[in-house]
Amino acid sequence: MKVTLERLTKHFGKVVAAGDIDLDIGDGEFVALLGPSGCGKTTTLLMIAGIYKPTSGFIKFDGRVVNHLPPKDRNIGMVFQSYALYPHMTVFDNLTFPLKLKKTPKEEMAQRAQRVADMMGIGHLMDRKPAQLSGGQQQRVALGRALVKEPNMLLFDEPLSNLDARLRLSMRGEIKRLQMDLGITSIYVTHDQVEAMTMADRIAVMNEGRLQACATPDDLYDRPETLFVAGFIGNPPMNFIDVEVVRENGDYHARREAFDLVVPAERGEKAAGKGSVILGIRPEDITIADEGITGEIYIVEPLGRDDLITVHIGEAGVHVLADPTLGLRMGQTVRLDFNMHKVQFFDPQTEKSLLWTD
């Protein structure tokens, strides 16, 4: 099923929880709604589910406006962060609850519940109550309950946030696999960018009730359209440095105090002559080298595979991912090589990218 959101807006009193959201979700597509808490992603999801009525704008399923369709007529399955299992019912009763409401014949009901339970690996737990299950098992029941009615669309509201890290990793893979196998259009709300990056076909980044960008994970990472997206996607986050880009002798230079770098022409020309701009560069695109910009190591944080190093260049500080075998120490002076083919430039006023927006 295709889902289209058109200028979708929800106000709670004077607060704009979600404003003017335009989004097209293709049939069978897996879209993540990503953003910090309170950015309106759950509000948007609940509008799609039919729990909240939009203040204005439209929600269309396969081109049909469904704004006033009650949740039960939308044929969606939803998985919640709190699992939202019915505590007084057994796993079997939880799974068959949606089918009972549809007046499915008893035998078919039992068959379908068993099939879904087996698929989710909870077939042996049918007689248990939710309180007797582990978090992971509860989440499987919740997922099974969403799937058992063969929905046209799956909605996920931070389904993995209550699981421990290891389980989250394996469930992540399972959900993605399941979604691909079943080909059900899915919308997945999360504040965890790793979840969004690894699972989704496309990520819609939201902030303060607005849709910031919607693109594939690679595009968001390599071609962020706004300062917010650039800073939000990627861990450790992108470094931002105020610079001025000038053209000298045919070359473009990004300059500030104690800082002068040559920028490739195709990126430099878009940032040149704009006064002060924000240069963005990811920690993995800076390397410790024999030549380059001089800075002093402020702190070294070992992450295992890499060391995360904070280097002060004049008044600016940048994060760098470095090889732990280098044995870097606090207070040491190092030289940094910036991979200028990967730099981003943003307008400090509009916070829009100078490279990827017109």
Place this chain on the structure above:
Amino acid sequence: MTWRQRVGKAIPYVLLIISIIPVTVGYLWLLISPFSTKTEGLRSLGWTLSNWSFLWKPPFGLNYPSIWRVTLNTFMVATSMAVFVVLVSSLAGYPLSRLKFAGRKSFLSLTLIVHAFPSVTLLIPIYFVLRFLHLFNTMVGVALVMVAFELPFGVWLMKGFFDNVSWDMERAALIDGASRFRVWWQIIIPTIKPGLAALAIFAFLSGWNAYLIPFTFTIGRAGKTAVLSVYLQNFQGDTVMTNWNMVTAVGLFQLIPVMFFFIFTQEYLLNIYAGGAKGGA
């Protein structure tokens, strides 16, 4: 432990013991007196079971109903209190907790004001209302008024319990295809069973012990035998010496069932303080 620390530890106990002495003495007397011909303080001047004769023969002549009839009446009033208070409160508490509608806030604060209103001041207007409804001097009328007085508390309590039920669960049920009523009945009500039990017990107990309302809205001989607490009143005649030993026997008789009831249900009753007071999401 030093001597000083020991004294420090003992002080709270000593204070508590001193403060419960009057209550304990009262209860002791209540246990001794019904089985005594006469008491001097806590000392029995002779043991007897004659004070319990009301159990097999009406103490005020055969025209008066037996205590068992009165007990049944009391039980009916208390049970209808429990049933109707729970029914109405849970039906009213749900929309007040979950739905948005005009006047919701003012309704809630109004309920609280009514709850804070001393019921004594309403006795006269209620008398006229009952007269108008032809329910004066009937048990239905008495039960109705008692249920009404209990409702503000019940509604607020239920609202508190509903507030604590996760929104996600309700949303899940709506998405699964349930109607609002089915969500209330099949999903929400079962999860707040402890709250319902607590309210039912509380209402039952206050129905069992009610005095003011049954006493005010019943008259004549039939009225004076309506419920146990009013029945007790009969023993304090204006012309005859009050047999206090028999009064305590009837009092103990009234107390025993609820005491057992309380012992078995106090765990649920505690939910009123543990569960209902918390704010909702």
